[in-house]
Amino acid sequence: MQGDYLFYLQIGWLMAGIFFIIFNLSYWYDRTWLRNGIWFSLFFYTFWADVGLTIIASGNNAIIFPVGFLFLFLLFCIAAIFSLQAILLLWNAAIVWRRESHSLANSLTLYLGILIVIMPFVVSLINQHLPTFWAALLITFPGLCVLYAIFWFYNYLTVLVLYQAYWPRHNKDFIIVLGAGLMNGDQVTPLLAQRIDKGIQFYQKQRQKNGKTPTIILSGGQGGDETVPEGEAMRRYAVSHGVAESDAVAESASRNTLENMAFSKKIIDASGVNKPKTIFVTNNYHTFRAAMFAKAAHLKASGIGSRTARFFLPNAIMREYIAIVMRQRKLHLIMVVLMFIFALFWAILTAHSDWVAGWLRAFQNFLNNL
Structure with missing residues (x-):
């Protein structure tokens, strides 16, 4: 019995x-793959x-009991968070309601919290x-869709966190700072200022570290309610x-972000720099999707993120997730159809x-008579 246990333990480590x-091969090849979250x-x-x-196999109670207690404590914390998720979402929604505009994009935690409360x-x-047929269909199909959405949301959160673990070398030729809208027509918003400050911080640190001066590209067009292009307002702020x-x-x-990357690449290509080294700067919640756009624009660049107010993150992360899902809507639509067929069969x-x-x-x- 002990031999079998050790054999299966070796299989587990293998x-x-x-x-x-x-995971490492996949992540090294392309950091923007959602499947990296599955492998990790x-x-x-x-x-x-x-x-x-392995700890259990050691038979050392001095280790087994403390580790077991820690494991149970972590399980309790996770269970508590899940059981209180509706309250946490509605609490966040109340904070956002007081501090931000009451738009759909800023109300996702509110709607999700209400949905979780009324669902039972x-x-x-x-x-x-x-x-029975309609009850089974109307419960099974949405349930499968929710599980499917949670599965990909978890993978998205995993790769988003992994993407933050990037510490670029200070040898860059270009720093692209992505725009995020202006206030009062020509003023940099606090959120946009955080992005520019992050880019300036990298710019100054690189100059101090090795004397190499990168070019900062401030990327952003002009919206209908803006009196100057974002890029110009950002440049004034940086200077x-x-x-x-x-x-x-x-x-x-x-x-948009794709054009941020594509048009910035044109500036980089026109500079004549041989094999330019580039990074882009955006908010931390936006780095992963922005990297997807950089790849789509054939721009070889990874991103660093500026900090975002914690109360703002839940809605922002959900918006990013929805946007990523929409990029592969044909695949997800096929999966929804397959889940409906399964739910129909089950009903x-x-x-x-x-x-x-x-x-x-x-x-x-029949089998008994064979």
């Missing part, structure tokens, strides 16, 4: 090693399961008042905060469980 290698999660949970099983009551009403005028270039034609089986039981008995009798 699997963790394989997942670790696959497989490695992460396999690794810690192996650690726990809706499910109960469906079970009580609808025929007023210590960047030499000759080192700051405004890109003022872009209307038919549930509504006619007596038929299914009869078929199973007949099949069992």
Whole structure:
């Protein structure tokens, strides 16, 4: 028995090693793949399961009991967060409601919190008042869609966190700062100022570290309610905060993140720098999706993120997730159709469980008579 346990433990460590290698190869090849989150999660949970099983196999109670207590405490914390998620979402929604505009984009935590609160009551009403077929269909199909959305949201959160673990070398030729809208027509917003400040910080640190002066590209076009292009307002801000005028270039034609990357690449290509080294700067929640756009624009650049107010993050992260899902909407639509077909099949089986039981008995009798 002990030998079998050790054999399976060795298999577990081997699997963790394989997942670790696959994750590193995949992440090294392309940091913008959502599948990286799957490989990392497989490695992460396999690794810690192996650690726990190895501790148990050691038979050392001085280690087993403290680690077991810590494990149970972590499980309790996770369970508490999940059980209180509706309250936490509504609490965040109340803070955002006081500090931000009451737009749909800023109300996602409000709607999600309300949905979580009313869902048990809706499910109960469906079970009580609808025929078995419709109850099974209306519960199974949305349930599958929710599980599917949670699966990809978890992977997105994983790769978003992993993407923050990037500490670029101070050898860059270009720093692209992405625009984020102006206030009062020509003034940099606090959120946009954070991005520019992050770019200036990297610019100054690189100059101090090795004397190499990068060019900062301030990228942003002009919105309908803006009197000047974002790029120009950003450039003024950067120059007023210590960047030499000759080192700051405004890109003022872009209307979205893809154009930020594409038009900035044109400026870089026109500079004549051989094999330019580039980074881009945006808010931390936006780095991963911005990297996707950099890849789409054939711009070889990774991103660093400026800090974002914590109360702002839940809505911002959900907006980013929805935008990423929409980039692959055909794939997700196919999956939704397949889930509907499965739910329909399951509803038919549930509504006619007596038929299914009869078929199973007949099949069992057939096997017995062979």
